[in-house]
Structure formats: C-alpha cells, structure tokens
Amino acid sequence: MAASKHVFQAPKGMRDFFPEDMAVRQHLERAWRSASIRHGFEEIGGPTFEHLDLFTIKSGEGIVSELFSFQRSGGDTDYALRPEFTPTLARMAASKGRSLPLPTKWFAIPDLFRAERPQRGRLREHRQWNVDLLGAPGPDADAEVIAVAVTALRGLGLGPADIRVRISHRGAAAGLLAACGVPGDRMAEAFSLVDRREKVPTEVFATQAAAIGLDEAGVARLDKIAASRLPATTQPTTIAEKHDLPVDAVSELTSLSVELDKRGLLPFCDWDLGIVRGLAYYTGTVWEIHDAAGTFRAVAGGGRYDELVGLFGGPTIPACGFGMGDVVLALLLEDRGLLDADHGVLSPRPDVFVVSSGDDQAEGLFIPLATSLRDAGLHVRHTFKAGRNIGKQLKEASGHLAKFAVILGDELDSGHMVVKDMTAGEQFKVPAGDLAAWLQRRLAGYAADKRSCEH
RNA sequence: GCGACCGUAGCUCAGGGGUAGAGCACCUGGUUGUGGUCCAGGAUGUCGCGGGUUCAAAUCCCGUCGGUCGCCCCA
Numbered sequence: 001m002a003a004s005k006h007v008f009q010a011p012k013g014m015r016d017f018f019p020e021d022m023a024v025r026q027h028l029e030r031a032w033r034s035a036s037i038r039h040g041f042e043e044i045g046g047p048t049f050e051h052l053d054l055f056t057i058k059s060g061e062g063i064v065s066e067l068f069s070f071q072r073s074g075g076d077t078d079y080a081l082r083p084e085f086t087p088t089l090a091r092m093a094a095s096k097g098r099s100l101p102l103p104t105k106w107f108a109i110p111d112l113f114r115a116e117r118p119q120r121g122r123l124r125e126h127r128q129w130n131v132d133l134l135g136a137p138g139p140d141a142d143a144e145v146i147a148v149a150v151t152a153l154r155g156l157g158l159g160p161a162d163i164r165v166r167i168s169h170r171g172a173a174a175g176l177l178a179a180c181g182v183p184g185d186r187m188a189e190a191f192s193l194v195d196r197r198e199k200v201p202t203e204v205f206a207t208q209a210a211a212i213g214l215d216e217a218g219v220a221r222l223d224k225i226a227a228s229r230l231p232a233t234t235q236p237t238t239i240a241e242k243h244d245l246p247v248d249a250v251s252e253l254t255s256l257s258v259e260l261d262k263r264g265l266l267p268f269c270d271w272d273l274g275i276v277r278g279l280a281y282y283t284g285t286v287w288e289i290h291d292a293a294g295t296f297r298a299v300a301g302g303g304r305y306d307e308l309v310g311l312f313g314g315p316t317i318p319a320c321g322f323g324m325g326d327v328v329l330a331l332l333l334e335d336r337g338l339l340d341a342d343h344g345v346l347s348p349r350p351d352v353f354v355v356s357s358g359d360d361q362a363e364g365l366f367i368p369l370a371t372s373l374r375d376a377g378l379h380v381r382h383t384f385k386a387g388r389n390i391g392k393q394l395k396e397a398s399g400h401l402a403k404f405a406v407i408l409g410d411e412l413d414s415g416h417m418v419v420k421d422m423t424a425g426e427q428f429k430v431p432a433g434d435l436a437a438w439l440q441r442r443l444a445g446y447a448a449d450k451r452s453c454e455h
Numbered sequence: 456g457c458g459a460c461c462g463u464a465g466c467u468c469a470g471g472g473g474u475a476g477a478g479c480a481c482c483u484g485g486u487u488g489u490g491g492u493c494c495a496g497g498a499u500g501u502c503g504c505g506g507g508u509u510c511a512a513a514u515c516c517c518g519u520c521g522g523u524c525g526c527c528c529c530a
Contacts, residue, residue, distance in 0.1 A: 009522095012521090012522090058530080059530065065456090065528090066530090083530060084529095086530070087530090112530080114528090117456090117527095118522095119525065119526095122529085297529095301530090323530075355488095355489085357488060358487095358488095389488090390487090390488050390489055391486065391487090391490070392490090393490085394489050394490035395489095395490045395491080396490085397490065410488080422490075427489085
C-alpha cells in the first residue's frame, strides 16, 4: 500500500463528520448543554493538549503508552493530547485556590484522545460530556449529578426501560469485601478485581481472589453479591439483610436513596455492588449508566472523588461528577430508533429556496432577493446550476427540504412573486415589497404547526 | 502489543476457478413556468495492493496494507 493512498483516509480511530453525522452530534450536545444549564452548571473549556506529566499524576506512568504524546520540533517539553478532562478541571480548580466559590458547578464537552486500538464503542477520538460539582460533600450532590445525566438521556428519548443507573458506594463495597475476608490493605486490588469480574474466566477470578485473601466461601459470597442487582425502589437495607452484611455497610446508600427519591430518579436506578470503577481515586458513591439489556459498554460513569483537587496542588475539596461519551450513546440511540428527524435529528432546513425563471428581469433580481431575505434573518438557498429550468430548481428545493420556494418570473411585471409552500403545494402571489414579512409570518405559523405535531 | 473475521460500482452487498453483477443513489428523457410519485433509458470498476499456483484467478495459496470485532487497558 503506497503511503499516498492511506493519507487520504482519516487516521485510525478518528472520524469524519458529514452533515448527517454532525446533525447527530449537535443533537447529543444540545441535550447535554440543556440538561447542564437547567441544573445550574456553567460551561468551561481547556487546552486540547497539556503537559504530559499532568496525566501521570492521577493515573501513573502506565498511562503513557495509551496517550498521543509529542514534543515540538527542536523542543524538549513533553506534551500529550488530553485523554480525559478531569486533570484539566482539577488544575483549573486548584489554580483558583481558596478564592474558588463553593460549591462550583462546571461542565465541559471536550474532544478526548487515546492511542489504543479502536473497537466498538471505543474510538481514538471522542467527545465526552463532563459534569463536576465541587465543594459539596453530601449525598444531595451525588444525586444532583446523577439527575443531570438522567435528564439529558430522558431528553434524548430514553426511559427507565432503556437505561439503568447502576449505583454502588466504595464504603459499602469495602464493607462487603471485608465481610468476605479481604484485609483492609488489599482493598484497592480487590476493587480492581471486582471491576474485572465479568471479563475474566471463573477459575482465574478464583485464583486472583485467593491471592488477596479470599477463601473459597468468600469468593462464592463475593460473586453472588456482586452479580445481584436490586431496583433502587427497594430499600438498600434489603441488600444487607439478603446477603447477611452489617446494616452499617449500606448506610451511605440509604441516605443517597432519599436524595434520589426527591428527584424522581429511583425508577432509573439499581443498587449494584458489582460496580466499583477501576480507578483508584473514587472515594464514595460510584455509578455507571448502562443500556438496560447490558449489551453495550457503559454510557456514562462517575462518582465521588474528594481528594482529586488536592492531588493537583489545590485545597482539599469534596467533589463528584461523571463523564458521558458520544460513541456508546449514539450506538444506544441508534439501537432504540431515536436518531431520526422525528426525534429532532436534522440538519438545518432552508426557509426559502429562490427560483429564477431565467429571463433577464428574474436573473437580475435573483441574487439581490436572496441577499435581502438573508438580511431579514431567513435561511435561503438557490441553485448554482447554469440551467434555469423551473422544474429542476423545484426538485433541488425539495431535495434540500426547503419549506418555501419563491419563484421569480412573469409576475414581476406587476410587482409580484410566486411563493410556493413546498409541504402543502399551495401557491400565492405576493407583492415583492411584502415578501420578507409575508414569509416570516408564515414561517412562524410553520414552527407552531410543527410543535403541535410533535406533541 | 496479541487474536478472529472481512476488503467487488458513490453506498449496501451477491458471485468461491471460465466474458464483472443486483438494489439504492446519480444523470438524461417523458415534462422549455412547477418538485416529491411513476415510466423509459444511461454512465460507473486496477474485484485493496504485491507475489505465487493454473491453459485460465474477483475466486485457491503466501505476504502486505486497510477495516471491523474481541483481548490488554479504561480516564
């Protein structure tokens, strides 16, 4: 394969966005922004690449092989395209130090990069919605960020039968693991093992579990508890009773349950002590959103990380939040048939397509008319083809899904233009001077009709 | 980094040793001032690339590049 051929493709794992793809992306981002803003979060942004070292603070040197990192030609500073937004956020929060008003509610929609082999739901470049609530230690804050995530997903048409928020708590999980025989100093390894539980063969799981202090009975017990999910409408104490754990172990879930209930979220949630998240920095609530059938990767993941800002040189600030990527979300919406015009996914439709009959008078007015309609705020298109066959131009207009066509022809002799409603097929003779106002009036009615159709 | 499967028209794909195919999309005409539907017609290929086997390779073999899916990892 000559190099000259493959440079004409997007690099591995990177995507081109044609208009129809961009319409989907905008649809997701509209839902994300809308949910964030309605909950009082403010949008922030940051650099697309950071100092390489920023990313090893939290994740260790091991992450370097997963990064796109580089030096500028002749320079000796190491940079890396950001693989996640959290270090940037923590850096920004830390840089404000004690002047940061608390609580601070921030969200961002960055492009993120990872240098691994692409697979289903996991590409080298993706967009990820990040929501963080800094300075609020209570379960109300955990419930609030879950509410933001669920609000966005509901806005995209997903309900409790489509998605489940699987919730656990590091404290509860630790209580469970301790009850199964894991010593306190092996807890981090145990979390990591539980996180991989569904992926590793049972024998391997048993061997590794034995290595961190679980005997055969302990493994069986852990496996049983981690595999069981309960609707959040059940009291968390039921989990304790069912699995013979101390009630204390689930006390955090009980207080979270109250906050979720206030926000009407319980029907979307499940208690799932098998959710621990691989990351070491989670300190409290941990949760993931999955499709109900569990066929895709996690749509979102989040939790509480009270030590994060301190890790980046700032004061210790309690914090919680989540990330939601566009790739798995789009797969899920596609699977549910929620990615079409009826669900709001559409490139902008022209208000007017200007058509010229081709005679001198019409040709002279063609572009000036389009210009004046654009100045009046309308979305205007016209043909770029040489032929001025009216039939062809109307065909082009309907191909663009134009709402109206304005036809310039013989009627100009009496100062009129023909306006055609492309949906109804009706035609009207409109005085040239009234055209913009006439169209704006009709388009307002058009939008109202569309709304009433949608509801 | 490892493994499996797949590369044929713009797109989705059929053909698995013997003349390169279908549907969709596109273009033209029916219709020189009226679109969507319909009818008729038309253009389209290094069968990813390189080598090998064969009288003959899109087809079989080897290699390579690319894609998809999985493993590792998961922010």
